Amino acid sequence: MRRLHILKLAGWKRRFSRAGAWSKDVLVCLDRTRVLGLAAETAFWLFLSLVPLAAVAGLLAGRFSTNNWSAVVQLLSPLPAAARQLVSAELINLATWNQGSVGVGSTAVFIWLASSGVHSIFDSLEIGTGISRPWWKKRLLAIGMCIVLPVAVALLASLGxxxxxxxxxxxxxxxxxxxxxxxxxxxxxxxxxxxxxxxxAYVCALYRVGIPPRARRGVPILPGALLAVALEILFGFAYAFYIAKAGDGGAYLAGLAVIGVTMIGLYLFTAALLVGAVVNRKLARGVETCPGAAARSRMDD
Known part of the structure; x- marks a missing residue:
């Protein structure tokens, strides 16, 4: 009986040891591929295109489901209330599109600016794989996702x-x-x-479109997407709790404060997305976990 108990403890010890080594490898890969730095760069571009991206999503959503316009803002629920209020105010101004105030040219500008944020996500995902695609191809894919986004949001608005x-x-x-x-x-x-x-589903689509086809061979998508969504939910609740406890919230309504709060929220979202991509490569068999790190070291040399 005692020997059986010792064998069980030894088995659990080996499992914990393997889990610890696996987690350590993931952390080393996150450091080598500069995930936190890439998340900061991507958050900057996402912030610049946040309002245009929400505007593109809101155009058709407001057109087909004006009574459920708030569904567009609910998509930004991981962001703090101050950031949602900023985007909501811009979307209310864009509601005049139903009366023809926003033309085709303005819509094209919105789509182009919004695609810059999606393009930056593609760049970050490619750096982690060590494989890059032409700029024009990534831009076309980003524009395509921005064009499809309003349809998805319109369906979501009618889902309520x-x-x-x-x-x-x-x-x-x-x-x-x-x-x-x-x-x-x-x-x-x-x-x-x-x-x-x-x-x-949105994160899986980002991984499917944003990662080059050669880098997707043998690499799962769902495990990293589940982890990314779990981290986004965890980061969202933790960040909202921190802001609520750090003050009464009034200080975050100032112009510069809203920018900082929003960029940190986007940074956490992007970091979760990139961590999920690294975990997917770690789970794949016969695939180099950190190819982007080796490619960057050769460039530095």
């Missing part, structure tokens, strides 16, 4: 009433989902799972 109706129908057989004036725990959990699923 549809989800409410579905919950009302399910409430006949599942009492916790029954529609009430105040949202129940089950209804909140269902909405959270649906939102997390949408974010997961």
């Amino acid at each position: 009433p549809a989800l409410q109706g579905a919950m009302g129908g399910l409430g006949r057989w599942i009492p916790p989902l029954r529609a009430t004036e105040a949202p129940t725990l089950a209804s909140r959990l269902l909405r959270f799972c649906v939102s997390a699923g949408i974010v997961l």
Whole structure:
């Protein structure tokens, strides 16, 4: 009996040792591929294109579902309230597009500026793989994603009433989902799972489009995407908690403070995205985990 207990402890010790070595390799790869620095650079470009990106998403969403315009801002829920208020104010100004105030030329400018942020994400993902594609190809892919984005947001905007109706129908057989004036725990959990699923699909699409085809061979996508979404949710709650406890929130409504708060939120989002990409390469068999680090060292030499 004692020998069996010792064997079990030895087995658990080996598992913990392998998990520790695996985690150490991931941390070393994060350092060699300069993930934190790339996240800062990408956050800067994402901030410059944040309002245009939200504008592109809001144009068709507001066109097809004006009663659910707030769904566009809900996509930015990982960001602090001050950042969401900034984007929301710009989207309200863009609501005049329904009366023809925003023309085709302005829409094209919005798409071009918004694609810069998506393009920067592609650049960061490529650096981690050591394989790069032509600039024009990445720009076209980024523009394509920005064009598809309004359609997805329009569907998401119409999802609110549809989800409410579905919950009302399910409430006949599942009492916790029954529609009430105040949202129940089950209804909140269902909405959270649906939102997390949408974010997961978006991250998987980013990995699929943003990583070159040669670098995707034998590399899984879903594990890193799940980790990225989990980190984004964790970072979002932790950052919101920090801001709430650091002050009453009024100090973050000033112009420069909003910029800083928003950029940190984008930095955390991008860091989670890049960490998920590194973990995917670590889980792949026969694939170099940190090819970007070797390529950069050769360039430095």
